Amino acid sequence: MILFAVVAASATFVAVLGIDYAYYGRLVVPTFNIFMYNAIGNAESEGEGGTGDDLYGVEDWKFYIKNLLLNFNCILLLAGLMPFACIFGKNKNKNKNDTKTLLTILAPGMLWVLLTFSRPHKEERFLFPVYPLICVAASITMVKLCRNKFVVYVLLILIGGLSESRKLALHKYYFAPLSVYGELHGVISSRGGQGGTVKVCVGGEWHRFPSHFFLPENSALHFLKTGFGGQLPQHFGPGGSRETAMQSFNAMNREEEERYEVGNIGECDYVVVLETEGDEVLAQVEEAGVEFERIIEHDFLDAEKTSALGRILYLPYISDSYNVYAKYSVYERQAKILE
Amino acid sequence: MRWKIRAKILEHILTMFSFSNLAVPLAFFLRLVQAAFSPITDCDEVFNYWEPLIYIIGYFHLLTPSTFPIPIPIPIPAFQTWEYAKEYALRTYAFLTPLHLVSKSILFSEVITLHEPLMFYGLRSVIAAFTAYTEVNYARALSTRLNSPTIFTFFLTFSILSPGMFHASSAFLPSTICMQLFLQSQTAYLENCRRKAIFWGMVCILATGWPFVGVLFLPLGLECVLHAYNENGGERANFEEDENTSHY
Numbered sequence: 001m002i003l004f005a006v007v008a009a010s011a012t013f014v015a016v017l018g019i020d021y022a023y024y025g026r027l028v029v030p031t032f033n034i035f036m037y038n039a040i041g042n043a044e045s046e047g048e049g050g051t052g053d054d055l056y057g058v059e060d061w062k063f064y065i066k067n068l069l070l071n072f073n074c075i076l077l078l079a080g081l082m083p084f085a086c087i088f089g090k091n092k093n094k095n096k097n098d099t100k101t102l103l104t105i106l107a108p109g110m111l112w113v114l115l116t117f118s119r120p121h122k123e124e125r126f127l128f129p130v131y132p133l134i135c136v137a138a139s140i141t142m143v144k145l146c147r148n149k150f151v152v153y154v155l156l157i158l159i160g161g162l163s164e165s166r167k168l169a170l171h172k173y174y175f176a177p178l179s180v181y182g183e184l185h186g187v188i189s190s191r192g193g194q195g196g197t198v199k200v201c202v203g204g205e206w207h208r209f210p211s212h213f214f215l216p217e218n219s220a221l222h223f224l225k226t227g228f229g230g231q232l233p234q235h236f237g238p239g240g241s242r243e244t245a246m247q248s249f250n251a252m253n254r255e256e257e258e259r260y261e262v263g264n265i266g267e268c269d270y271v272v273v274l275e276t277e278g279d280e281v282l283a284q285v286e287e288a289g290v291e292f293e294r295i296i297e298h299d300f301l302d303a304e305k306t307s308a309l310g311r312i313l314y315l316p317y318i319s320d321s322y323n324v325y326a327k328y329s330v331y332e333r334q335a336k337i338l339e
Numbered sequence: 340m341r342w343k344i345r346a347k348i349l350e351h352i353l354t355m356f357s358f359s360n361l362a363v364p365l366a367f368f369l370r371l372v373q374a375a376f377s378p379i380t381d382c383d384e385v386f387n388y389w390e391p392l393i394y395i396i397g398y399f400h401l402l403t404p405s406t407f408p409i410p411i412p413i414p415i416p417a418f419q420t421w422e423y424a425k426e427y428a429l430r431t432y433a434f435l436t437p438l439h440l441v442s443k444s445i446l447f448s449e450v451i452t453l454h455e456p457l458m459f460y461g462l463r464s465v466i467a468a469f470t471a472y473t474e475v476n477y478a479r480a481l482s483t484r485l486n487s488p489t490i491f492t493f494f495l496t497f498s499i500l501s502p503g504m505f506h507a508s509s510a511f512l513p514s515t516i517c518m519q520l521f522l523q524s525q526t527a528y529l530e531n532c533r534r535k536a537i538f539w540g541m542v543c544i545l546a547t548g549w550p551f552v553g554v555l556f557l558p559l560g561l562e563c564v565l566h567a568y569n570e571n572g573g574e575r576a577n578f579e580e581d582e583n584t585s586h587y
Contacts, residue, residue, distance in 0.1 A: 001534065001537070012546055031548055072501050101485070108555040108558055115551065125383075125515075128518045129521050132474070134501075170378060208382070213453075213456055217454045234419055240419070
């Protein structure tokens, strides 16, 4: 078995090494690099005092508790009750093997919680791998504790209601970018190519861009300069990661001025903007006046103007009268017709 | 060879569906529906994974023998983050390769072109379907091992209802793929196939570019070592250190 483990590890390692050699053009082990980057910190940060782990924001442990409650509501509470359920619940099938199995299955969850809660940089996705274990713990509680069918149904309805309301909220409040770019794809394709690439510009909303799958071949996304002072991605060169020329990257999340290939909003064919008060790009669009016309709009939650409860859950018919939505829209430059 | 593999996959799926009449197809259906409706919650998903995937798909489209290894110099509209710079090399392309192969398969390459939202939803559905596959297998293995059919139902119900899995089931992130591989590994352990469990663990640690998940497999490693120790009457006890630390 140990020999097998070593063989499996080496085989995977060699395969991954081969793939990365093909793309990077040199022998690299990114898995090792990212481990060093997070655990020890990168060379550039020496003296500036930051490791990779706290360069992108630091949160305390309450962040994860809030996140888990939002994502699992009563399921999380049931999962927390599991130890009690195992002690006081019905012990129909109590044997040593089951306890050992459960321990082997659920111990990774505890280790993972210890690891992630103790790291300074926290993100919702870091907990993804243990999500199923929460469901396992909750279902064990259900099996052991709930002999009464009535209680089971009430719990299931409660969980179902809360969860579906939350999922509806997520879709209703935050799906706009996908719909907007989906429609924009149709618009750009139907207009055909006017020679050269179509420039779609985005300012503060760059981080909700749903990828170039949503832009036809003859178009590309460009960034407009806004108050965001971090490092933006850049378009791949033809050689991809093999290229060292024409790359300007840093490991410290410092702003790179070369990313703003479009200096003036007048160069853009389309501008994507979330219309909130004081948005820099919106102000520029309005300044340009008749040149730009809004062609697509969808509702996106205005989180600052909506109450906490309104942000968390969505109730059909009721929520819409309390929540405030901003327009997630696309403006098209009209002057093109005159050229 | 190709047909043999396909027949095997089909057979596998059919046996899975026959386990329960309604629950399994329902689980797949609901996962796919959720994949169509869930927003992208993390900009890393786009800029660190979807965009480089577009790049490598486009790269192979433009690659010709005469210009190898650099393709025809038409810019491929896709973003590169600093993690993919030659100098830093923090992300592995091995993570993108499976989905690249899927996109190349007949299902997509001849029906849908690269720059189409449908391609995005198609690939996302593949991730969601694989999540459903791992979940169903896991639920079945768990309920068989613990001898409790109700666990099958409860686990799948909770998993499919929870808003957490709504995000997690269809995201193209190492976190999601690690979750799937972790479930595969645990399923294999529950079915007493320790070798398979170790294999999935190794893939998860070494091929997804997220080495910290090694922590998730420590209990499994320990269990396997204890198992080997009991079977061999104590001879191999001194290998314990090796197995738990070799992959760091």
